[in-house]
Each structure stands twice: as C-alpha cells, then as structure tokens.
Amino acid sequence: MNVFALARKSIESTYTGHCSIVEYKEVKDPVSKITKHEEVIVLENQPCRLSYDNISTTKSTESAHEVSQTIKLFIASEVEIKAGSKLVINQNGTTKAYECSGEPAIYPTHQEINLKLFKGWA
Template sequence: MVSARRKAVESLYKGVCTVKVWREVEDPITHVTRHKEVPLFTDQKCKLSFEKQTSTTPTGGPAVIAQTTKLFIAPELDIPAGSKIIVTQHGKTTEYARSGEPAVYMDQQEIMLEAFERYA
C-alpha cells in the first residue's frame, strides 16, 4: 500500500523517464551474442531538480559555475550504475548518466546525474 506521504511526494513529479542499460543480448535466430541498449524501465514518473553552485578560486580567478542535477524516483526501482536515463520534463527531453549510489528513502530515491556522453 502506498503511504499518504509517498502520494504527496509523487504528486510533485512532473516528468517521466526511461532507464536503459547496455547488455549482452543473444539473437534468437543466429544465436550470436552482441551488446545492445535494452530498456530496463519505461515511462516511470520522476522529477528533475537542478542546483547551481558557484565557487571562486583561491587565486582570485574567475568564478566556476557548476550545475548539479538530481533525479527523484520511486524507491523500489533498482537502477544499476552506468545506466542511461532519458528524462522528459516540461516538454524537454535530455539523456543522463547515473553517477554515484542512490540515496534511498522510504518514499523516494535520489540519484545524482550527469549529462550522458557514452556508456562506461
């Protein structure tokens, strides 16, 4: 049963995501095994959160601005390291790579993301 707190958290989710992994897949006809991008989860409700961090250098140089991206998603989903996560939120679709271990809580998990470049 889904708690009232979890329903409240998930009511804030404004996006959907697809999680893909790079796996060995055997062709049923040729029996040749090749690596292929395979969907693990599709159309999962989620939310992206962005935070800008500004820091200055000790030498007085220009400020460095970095943005962190955090994904909020259901806690029962096991999203392995190195997954590609494609998020559509507010009409914009972006591909991300998972970095770091998720912080799993009772009603959600939080995963820090980086812009996807390639599979690890």
C-alpha cells in the first residue's frame, strides 16, 4: 500500500458524517411533457466529516465583539460537487443543509470545501 493510500485511509477513519448532494435541475415530465425545475439527488450517503472553527472579529460598531463560524467539509477527492449544489449532511445526530462558499482544495487523499448554511436556490 502506498503512502497516499495509507494517508487516505487515516483521514477517512475520521469521517463520522454522511453527505447527500442535491442539484436543482430541469426535469421533463414524461406524461405531460412539461419541463420544470426540481431538486434531484445526485449522490447519497457519501462518507464525510464537518469541521467547525469559530472566528472572533472586532468591528468599530456598537457591538464590539462579533463571532462568525467557518464550516469546512472533508470528503473524498473524486466526489464532484458542482457550484450551486445543496449538501445535506448528517453528523452527530444532526442533519443540516449547506452550500459551497468557495472552490474546493483538492488533495490526493481528500478535498476540503468551505460551506455556509443553505438559504435557498438562487
């Protein structure tokens, strides 16, 4: 087993969540022939892990201390997540919907994607 395979196995051993990737696509009804947009699950139950980091910032406003949260997804490097996709992630008994907020950092062993809470389809 090569060093990347061992590293990947080690990283994947930390995956405690599962991700479903949902895209908003045009779907044509076979009976009525009407095309409409709807959510389509393109991948289900992909092992993953969410990581959270709270960042404190100080602004010169009335509230002197503001905290924001950075959410990062760790997932297999071969998984393709298109821009604008919704990611439904279940980890530690909690299920939430997220969207990508940046380009993935792809490594030989995994990829890392910054996320934000899903607020709706654009």
